[in-house]
Amino acid sequence: MIKAVRGTRDLLPPQTELWNFVEQTAREVFRGYHFQEIRTPVFEDLALFQRSVGEETDIVSKEMYTFEDRGRAASEPGQRLALRPENTAGVVRAYIEHKLWERPGVQKLYYMGPQFRRERPQKGRYRQFYQIGAEVIGPPSAGSESPARDAEVLTMLADLLDRLAIENWILELNSVGCAQDRPRYNEALRQALAPVVDKMCADCQRRAVTNPLRVFDCKVPQDQPIIATLPRISQFLDQGCRTHFAQVQEILQGAGVPFTLNDRLVRGLDYYTRTAFEFTHGALGAQNAILGGGRYDGLSEALGGPPAPGIGFAIGEDRVVLALEDAGRQVGRAADVYIAPLGAGMDTQAARLGRELRRAGIVVELGDESFRLKKSLETAAKTSARFAVILGENEAQSDVFALKHLASGEQVAVPRAELAARIKAGS
Numbered sequence: 001m002i003k004a005v006r007g008t009r010d011l012l013p014p015q016t017e018l019w020n021f022v023e024q025t026a027r028e029v030f031r032g033y034h035f036q037e038i039r040t041p042v043f044e045d046l047a048l049f050q051r052s053v054g055e056e057t058d059i060v061s062k063e064m065y066t067f068e069d070r071g072r073a074a075s076e077p078g079q080r081l082a083l084r085p086e087n088t089a090g091v092v093r094a095y096i097e098h099k100l101w102e103r104p105g106v107q108k109l110y111y112m113g114p115q116f117r118r119e120r121p122q123k124g125r126y127r128q129f130y131q132i133g134a135e136v137i138g139p140p141s142a143g144s145e146s147p148a149r150d151a152e153v154l155t156m157l158a159d160l161l162d163r164l165a166i167e168n169w170i171l172e173l174n175s176v177g178c179a180q181d182r183p184r185y186n187e188a189l190r191q192a193l194a195p196v197v198d199k200m201c202a203d204c205q206r207r208a209v210t211n212p213l214r215v216f217d218c219k220v221p222q223d224q225p226i227i228a229t230l231p232r233i234s235q236f237l238d239q240g241c242r243t244h245f246a247q248v249q250e251i252l253q254g255a256g257v258p259f260t261l262n263d264r265l266v267r268g269l270d271y272y273t274r275t276a277f278e279f280t281h282g283a284l285g286a287q288n289a290i291l292g293g294g295r296y297d298g299l300s301e302a303l304g305g306p307p308a309p310g311i312g313f314a315i316g317e318d319r320v321v322l323a324l325e326d327a328g329r330q331v332g333r334a335a336d337v338y339i340a341p342l343g344a345g346m347d348t349q350a351a352r353l354g355r356e357l358r359r360a361g362i363v364v365e366l367g368d369e370s371f372r373l374k375k376s377l378e379t380a381a382k383t384s385a386r387f388a389v390i391l392g393e394n395e396a397q398s399d400v401f402a403l404k405h406l407a408s409g410e411q412v413a414v415p416r417a418e419l420a421a422r423i424k425a426g427s
């Protein structure tokens with residue numbers, strides 16, 4: 001038997017109702033902050049992720065699904081492509097490709113969709129997973145660098161988690177500095193690593209040379225005591241970064257968004273500058289990061305675009321749904337009415353009546369004329385419908401139907417014209 005591939009899964013009803021609820025709530029909250037949707041392709045040129053997320057990151061060096069497309073002619077080399085492991089790179093590529101900076105103000109874009117990383121699957125961690133994310137990006141003259149943008153994004157997230165009734169989230173905040181102070185910090189890290197690096201794992205030995213910040217991504221237990229002694233980025237921020245970070249905190253405090261500072265938080269992607277953050281949620285165990293994000297002020301230029309500072313985040317939708325399930329959340333709507341056609345030719349009558357009621361906004365489940373009354377009522381009960389409408393030849397001729405309230409068993413005769421209103425009133 002062929003099964004879903006390891007790390008991928010089918011999402012089935014009624015769980016999909018919860019997914020829709022999360023997505024719909026996100027759309028509503030984002031609309032309130034005047035964000036609009038962008039949809040980018042699921043696969044992109046491999047070089048896009050190498051240049052943005054970074055070659056030395058786990059995502060690019062170990063976890064990407066890459067493949068070679070065929071060239072147009074047999075002699076032509078194919079293009080190296082990758083399934084997107086995240087969506088920020090695609091959004092910034094689209095920003096550059098479509099010259100979105102020519103539009104007024106900053107661009108406030110959100111997206112939802114599958115991402116792909118070849119990680120070891122476990123609860124809350126999949127190889128095809130779903131992100132709901134947003135990016136604010138634009139020319140510096142439009143205010144894209146302002147700490148007000150950081151605070152707005154974080155406030156929007158707090159609002160969304162509250163609207164989803166996800167409780168006890170923790171916002172961890174850090175500043176990872178900018179292009180000016182990164183070289184000094186990298187140098188300090190290299191110096192601190194030099195005497196100890198030969199005791200560390202092979203990955204860290206390489207990172208210490210190529211990209212020392214990535215040492216913080218190491219999960220090897222033996223390396224952790226060394227990593228704990230390394231200098232923190234907070235000691236190396238220049239005045240501009242310090243002021244920016246202080247302003248972000250001040251606005252958040254004023255807006256009533258609680259946070260904690262964590263100067264070990266560096267995030268596992270290379271494009272971050274200044275503000276970096278994660279929201280964690282205790283109920284998720286090891287995979288407790290429900291979302292992550294931050295600023296990426298140099299990313300557009302790294303991809304060949306104009307200066308376009310930006311900030312954004314991505315929510316792990318799988319993890320949000322898990323948190324809601326753990327909290328016992330249920331959403332979804334049972335059918336309002338089950339139409340029970342009784343006898344030959346009644347399927348047609350039922351289809352007609354069903355269509356009328358659905359037009360009036362009622363959720364209708366249709367029965368089958370081959371069922372007897374007993375089986376019809378049993379089926380109606382299984383669909384959890386509130387009412388059943390019994391539709392036999394007499395009813396079709398008289399246009400008066402038997403409306404049965406399934407919980408109480410009470411039954412009344414209702415003319416066709418009043419049926420929708422009666423069902424609505426009782427639901």
Ligand code: HAM
Pocket residue numbers: 085086087088117119124125126127129130131133134135268269289290291292293294295311312313314315316317318319
């Ligand atoms: P990220 O931290 O790599 O950031 O991913 C964001 C979130 O996606 C994580 O916090 C987690 O909830 C979820 N996630 C990541 N990997 C998996 C997985 N294998 N299975 C289930 N959920 C997962 C980014 O992707 C950045 N693009 C966020 C961003 C947007 N930064 C700026 N703008």
